[in-house]
Amino acid sequence: MASEAGSIVVIQTQRMGDLILTYPLLLWLAREYPGHALTVVAEPTFAGPLAPLSPPAAYVPLARGGELAGRGHDLVVNLSIRPEAARLAGELAAPRRLGPVADAAGVVRVGGDWQLYRASVVHNNRHNRFHWAELNALDVVPVADMARTVWPAPRTGGPGRRRVGVFVGASEPDKRPSVDFTARFVRELAGRGLVPVLLGGPGEVELGAEAARRAGIPVTNLCGRLGLKELAVIGQDLALLVTPDTGPMHLAAWTGWRVLNLSIGPVSAHETGPYQPGHFVLRPRMSCRGCWACVRERPVCRAGLDPARVAYVAARLARGEDCRLAGARVPGYELLRSARDDAGLYGLVPVSPDHRPGGRPDGPCDAREAVGGLWQAVFGWFFGAWGEDRAALALAGLAAGHPALAGRFSRSLAGLGAALGRDARQGSVPDTGFARRFAPLVRPLAGFFERVLQNGDGDRPSRLRCLSLLARLAALGSRP
Structure with missing residues (x-):
């Protein structure tokens, strides 16, 4: 830990979800380096609206990052893959620079064991079991300090909270359920006495309209009508958010809005699932689950989602009836809860007590999970x-x-x-x-x-x- 106040720069110029997964790092840096000025280089499209929800930090757009070059810094952490971010990291004077850093000749090298490990799992993440939020920080924050962090439990549902958010989009089409699934899912929720609310950004306006049309019932469609601030506010009054892996999913988890993550397509819940404990993940029981990029003609993990069974799970969560999910079955999928393992790091715990992740009832963890756990232990x-x-x-x-x-x-x-x-x-x-x-x-x-x-x-x-x-x-x- 540095003994005198100084300056720390974190560069995170990726998408909205990546920025929100940087927030735990900002909290931990404030503890590890008390009194240090913390500056985050980020996209203003996300940084501005989310600033009220962020841990204390000054935000600077990448276009103005050069203004930081004339100052001395104690630490620079580059979490971005963009070449401009690596160049900026190389221009900032600091005794320790983590992540991709470009030298004067433009050669990029990665600083830090954990950042180098993170770079190594690109298209090679089959057995990675470290969450991005923790990989952001492990080079500078001891695991013991992470383990001591107490995250507030998400708000649970109850009889008086009947509205359920349904996010219709994702950064890649393969990561979201089909429009037909969404329409049928909305009908199933309504049939269980819940009030579905379709959510999405400007890019999901057509998806939301089509899902509402196919649902064939009156449904509130707010796609394209809410900014990030408004989404965070409305989430305080909704019992649950059912969503693929999206930036709004991380926004919900960060603000205590309970999540049911439909983890399908080229995404790994181990890496980017809802980070805080107490959220839920529904993922396929397939050998290719958690891929970096789908190699099939189409992502078959999307096709097996049963709207009725997913609605059953969502309804239990929305009503605060978690204890009644132990026997829930969605054929071809497994339901897990975000938690902490015995080291205090992110983990996924099967909701049904007689199943282990990917394994047989009362049997050993399947080979893939065993190998993933081994490599997590080895690299740690x-x-x-x-x-x-x-x-x-x-x-x-x-x-x-x-x-x-x-x-x-x-x-x-x-x-x-x-x-x-x-x-x-x-x-x-x-x-x-x-x-x-x-x-x-x-x-x-x-x-x-x-x-x-x-x-x-x-x-x-x-x-x-x-x-x-x-x-x-x-x-x-x-x-x-």
């Missing part, structure tokens, strides 16, 4: 978030629940080591296809090595670091 150990016992326990759990997979894991690590040695002898730096040569089982580590070696131009320290991490993991597997 690598980067000092916790000790090796957590990683050892996760590896032992994989071996006990999926022995054949554990054997393949060991063999794949050996193959990864051989590839590192071969590239070192040849003096080659991995290209962007390096990680894809390996099975998804070990691709998280291969992807991280790819980024480490690229970040260091394949120099000796970067190669030694990769070999050292691999040796530590191999030794973990040989523990008695």
